[in-house]
Amino acid sequence: MLKTFFSNWKRRIVQFISLGLIGEWSFYGIFRCPFAVPYIGCGNCPVIQCPGRSLWLWSWILIGGSVLVFGRAFCGWICPGGLVSEILSMGSFLKSKLKKRVSAGLAYGKYFVLVLALYFFFLAQNPRWAIPIRTGDFFKSVGLTVEHADPVWIYKILFVLAALGLSLAVPMFWCRFLCPTGGAIEILSRFSLFGFLKNARCSDCDQCRHRCHLETRPSEINCVQCGDCKESCKPNAIEWKSPLAPWRNPDTNFGSGQARSANKPHFL
Amino acid sequence: MAKDRLNRRAFLKAGSLALGASIFTGASAFAGGFTNKTLQAWSCGGLAEAFQPANHAFEQKTGAAIAYTGAFAGALGKSLLSGTAETEVFAPRVLELARKLRAQGKMRWFEPLCFTRYVVATPKGNPAGIEGIADLSRDDVRTALAPDASPPGGKASLIIMEKAGVVEKARKNAVQSGDCVQTAMTTLADGKADAAVIELRISRLPCFAGRLEILPIPEKYIPPAPVPFTIGMMKWAKNLDLAEAFIEYILSEKSQRFFEAAGFIHARSSEGRRLTHKYGVTDA
Ligand code: SF4
Ligand code: SF4
Ligand code: SF4
Secondary structure (H helix, E strand, C coil): CHHHHCCCHHHHHHHHHHHHHHHHHHHHHHHCCCECCCCCCHHHCCCCCCCHHHHHHHHHHHHHHHHHHHCCHHHHHHCHHHHHHHHHHCCCCCCCCCCHHHHHHHCCHHHHHHHHHHHHHHHCCCCECCCCEEECCHHHHHHHHHHHCCHHHHHHHHHHHHHHHHHHCCCCHHHHHCCHHHHHHHHHHHHCCCEEEEECCCCCCCHHHHHCCCCCCCCCCCCCCCCCCHHHCCCCCEEEECCCCHHHCCCECCCCCCCHHHHCCCCC | CHHHHHHHHHHHHHHHHHHHHHHHHCCCCCCCCCCCCEEEEEEEHHHHHHHHHHHHHHHHHHCCEEEEEEECHHHHHHHHHHCCCCCCEEECECHHHHHHHHHCCCEEEEEEEEECCEEEEEECCCCCCCCCHHHHHCCCCCEEECCCCCCCHHHHHHHHHHHCCCHHHHHHCEEEECCCHHHHHHHHHCCCCCEEEEEHHHHCCHHHCCCEEEEECCHHHCCCCCCEEEEEEECCCCCHHHHHHHHHHHHCHHHHHHHHHCCCEECCCHHHHHHHHHHCCCCC
């Protein structure tokens, strides 16, 4: 299991470095952020200790840029939430058990959560659902936050934790089905310059899907451009290409055996 | 309790002697005295910008570590009153809270610490030409409010506007009316509103530095409850000497600059002494 986990060691190194850089912010966002939508109202946040106050602007600019170039690679290479989900998913007991149609249907959940988040951020002015513990020991502050939070804040946290925890049953549950950031990135990644694509040699054997921790295939919904599946493809049908320039990739498979949309980062 | 006070006086006396000696020797009065000792100190979150550098200076001076929490004093006070949490030193806003903790025997004693100031804030350059709080009733003045912010933050501003007879217009002309003072102030600093009633401390936050202009508000409009802050020794203080030394440091002239810089009037300044008297901030 560990061998598989570290097989794409370059990705793991990048993930652990980014865990060191933005992992603390992720924890603050989940456990101490007083706002309905964390990570984006950081510019005038009262939680002095949260690293997000200094990180948020550049982080979002870089994420936006990375999406336009590499699609959902942020999820596969950078996001600490993705790494945690992957670690939890190592023990999933419902691996490959979810029907493709069910999985595809549940994947719309993240757009629903995204719409909710956009509503709270833009229309409801990102309400504060908890008392901000401006500074203090992390765990004691979490305790105080929970003690004095509006129940809706507690439900939100329980929802996120439960969805993350569900990775123990269904691999990458939160990332595949509910994460609003993943949803937003998935939409934008339609316009990305590069990504892993299947070419005409693809025989639909689904070996890549079996290898994929998100149970998908290159450029299909939820593909996070991790590249883990590349070696699993016997006909060597997985390539790093530009989905925006299929004419430059004559091998790209838009015909036999799969819909043209299969090679687009489709979400609709 | 009386014993605590006596101990405290004795300590202060010893402290002043040590301080005097240190002036001659050039050494710190407490230097190294509390190395590896930890003190848990809580304060109203609004004081965090003053406490953080003051704590740091105290730590450097004494070698002690201050485990500091700054949050809405009402919430911290509730935890302390209900017994779900403990701390060794507590600096709450609202005199009543300190008195309640004293009455319950959870606070041994307290001293006046500082006072907040309410002001009218405008964006840099004061584009609407606001001259005072009365102008908040002008039809063309857009206001930014945060009535639902943790009390007394938002509510105190409304009371001030009410006393000044401008609250109705201010509410009507509000371009923002949410639950976060800092969000409202961003609207103001961005020039999307013309005026707001805020605590001076908000204008001193790094994110607003140099982006707002400040006009005073006559004291008669300011409700007394949110103005005074106190600092007290809790019954849970494990090392009384350390707790005393910390409180005395926070109340010392050396700490005054941190509080003034963060927008407060320190209790030991001459204005602070006047306000201590005015608001009756005594540990009775
Ligand atoms: S800086 Fe504030 S708003 Fe941003 S994630 Fe941290 S706690 Fe939340
Ligand atoms: S889906 Fe969300 S939590 Fe998962 S890796 Fe992407 S951004 Fe992170
Ligand atoms: S399909 Fe391949 S590249 Fe995409 S997420 Fe799965 S393993 Fe990674």
